[in-house]
Amino acid sequence: HFALLHALPPASNVALYNNRMLLRRISTKVRFAEEPVIVAGDFNATIFSDFYTSFLDWTGLTNALNGEGYNRTWNAYYPFLRLDIDHTLYKNLIAGQSEVLP
Numbered sequence: 001h002f003a004l005l006h007a008l009p010p011a012s013n014v015a016l017y018n019n020r021m022l023l024r025r026i027s028t029k030v031r032f033a034e035e036p037v038i039v040a041g042d043f044n045a046t047i048f049s050d051f052y053t054s055f056l057d058w059t060g061l062t063n064a065l066n067g068e069g070y071n072r073t074w075n076a077y078y079p080f081l082r083l084d085i086d087h088t089l090y091k092n093l094i095a096g097q098s099e100v101l102p
Contacts, residue, residue: 001038007045047084062089064089064090
């Protein structure tokens with residue numbers, strides 16, 4: 001199974017609610033899957049956000065870049081705003097090499 005998503009920027013409570021509902025719908029499909037699963041896309045959330053960690057807890061997915069450091073995937077104009085908000089998550093398969101391209 002493969003899901004590609006793009007969550008809304010967390011600019012309002014409505015966006016946060018919609019994002020949470022999106023991930024809950026995906027998590028119901030992923031949680032008990034026995035076949036390989038990949039969920040990738042722009043989560044508009046860092047690895048430190050409750051939004052992101054809750055999704056991992058709900059699904060049992062693993063980030064393909066775990067152990068690879070903090071990889072900034074949003075190349076904002078100001079360096080302090082460059083964040084790791086795009087993720088590739090997997091379950092029930094063996095991940096090979098992963099990297100963030102320029």
